[in-house]
């Protein structure tokens with residue numbers, strides 16, 4: 001590898017850094033230096049990435065005491081915790097994100113997408129699909145789930161931008177955003193407690209968590225942290241992924257025509273976009289080996305850090321035929337875009353529903369939708385956990 005500093009520089013499009021492909025061909029688990037100075041081994045092959053994500057001998061909590069990036073362990077209820085704390089917290093929210101719930105939400109998602117497209121159509125052209133469609137769609141869904149007043153988005157979005165920064169914002173600004181978000185969600189949870197006490201409980205996830213039966217009920221502090229974590233996890237990911245999916249169809253008119261003619265073709269196409277678009281700029285969560293563990297042909301020693309690279313695993317030629325080819329009709333596609341094992345994304349059903357509805361509505365509304373600038377002029381976000389486009393200017 002040309003560099004042993006990780007994360008590697010980000011590429012100019014939706015693909016992961018070129019070093020990932022190189023890693024897949026290297027023996028063992030190459031060592032790199034993380035941005036906090038710690039040494040770590042990179043795990044790129046599919047089977048080994050899955051092993052790290054599902055083996056109890058690897059701990060996330062053991063790493064989070066020394067955060068690699070700007071996040072604090074207290075800012076994430078799930079992603080940085082291990083069983084049994086993780087198991088208890090996760091059980092409390094899973095019911096809210098089942099496949100059934102996502103199906104029940106789909107008619108509302110369709111209405112919402114059409115409403116946003118109405119507004120977009122009324123405005124001047126060209127329009128920015130990120131700010132005008134993909135982010136508002138994802139943000140409306142998660143704010144409604146959490147019962148966050150829509151007008152609060154103007155306060156919350158700058159905070160989330162900072163909390164999701166790896167290097168774009170100064171560490172002090174990131175820390176202040178975490179503190180401000182903590183204060184916001186503490187106040188929101190207190191307001192929900194007040195509504196419950198006065199016999200007028202809200203119809204939102206925070207209220208559900210506050211009224212869950214004992215002993216499963218989470219503490220008030222945990223519920224506030226969940227609110228902030230779900231807001232970040234819910235819209236940054238989906239809003240940016242949906243924009244990258246839209247870019248894919250804008251760059252491939254034959255695919256767009258096929259998806260318009262046969263909406264069923266959206267299902268494998270979206271799975272391929274999820275495999276293809278590299279969303280995480282920092283790889284997967286770092287894990288510490290709690291004892292000696294054999295991973296493939298490497299013995300990882302107790303105390304060593306490993307970083308599983310989901311976007312490398314999604315291009316493992318041992319699992320995906322011609323992994324470097326974008327194939328929207330790929331038949332077998334066991335990608336790891338939503339993770340694997342006990343931290344598997346609880347929002348996966350909802351995210352898929354949002355992407356299917358969003359992309360379908362966009363293609364249906366504008367038969368002549370096209371990029372308003374050459375693809376080479378698109379500006380990508382930098383220094384953020386979640387990759388994506390700063391803007392996606394389109395016309396029709």
Ligand code: HEM
Pocket residue numbers: 053078079080090142229230233234235237238241279284285310336337338339340342343344345346347348350351
């Ligand atoms: C395209 C959209 C999305 C993608 C690609 C995505 C991807 C992921 C991945 C890869 C993980 C596992 C990370 C790890 O191993 O630490 C994860 C975890 C998580 N996701 Fe998503 N996600 C998306 C949308 C959502 C949505 C809509 C929600 C909430 C409504 C959500 C909530 C979460 C939460 C709470 C976790 C932490 C789970 C745990 O640690 O147990 N995600 N997501």
